[in-house]
Amino acid sequence: MKMSKFAAYVKFKAHPGKGEALAEILLEAAEQCRTVEDCELYIVNISEEDPDTIWVTELWSDQAAHDASLQGEEAAAMIRRAMPLIAGAEPVRLKPLGGKGA
Template sequence: MGRQVGSRRLGGYILNEGKLSIRLRRSLFRLRAERAAMYGLITRLTAASGRRNELALMLLDPAANRRGCHHYVVALGTDGPDSLWVTEIWISEEAHRAWVAEIRDSEVLKPALALIATWGDTIITRPLAGIGL
């Protein structure tokens, strides 16, 4: 099987004259369909005065088993000395709800929750794809 003129290989796919091969288009369509159910949250938190780093570490406690979570990042905010941003991507909204119920029942994160002075807005997203997903 010879190569077509004007085509090149990209990760096992043949790109013909800048157009995606049918195989690649089908793979991208499947990926979008699989990822359409993912559930994302971006939340701003304000820690109790002077306790931001402590809260950040507590939020990352491995005992808070996050089954169904693809991505959980705690970031220091640049909008204030006690600001944190938490970004989460879950396989589904149901997986997130189950985790919240589990945490509420187990009280694993109770010490961390006590350090949150205010909960800012939460933005809900529908992640499609990305590095590491």
């Protein structure tokens, strides 16, 4: 049960009615990760119970790669667009142990 991979599970709460707009920005972020080898997963989910609750599931080869993804002009611009839509963000701190796709 040893892995050095880094998981980021974040539950975003958008301001009322802004869930879909937030999801669109996060899907753009996911697209940018497609060419990043260290990004193994970047999945955007919407809650079945609340359309303003968006979950992002990220898996990175290590934490440094994840942290690096938040640097740079493009990331900063995306964060600036997303911030006004976000009422709260609740990270789930997890260590991936293994399994299919991990």
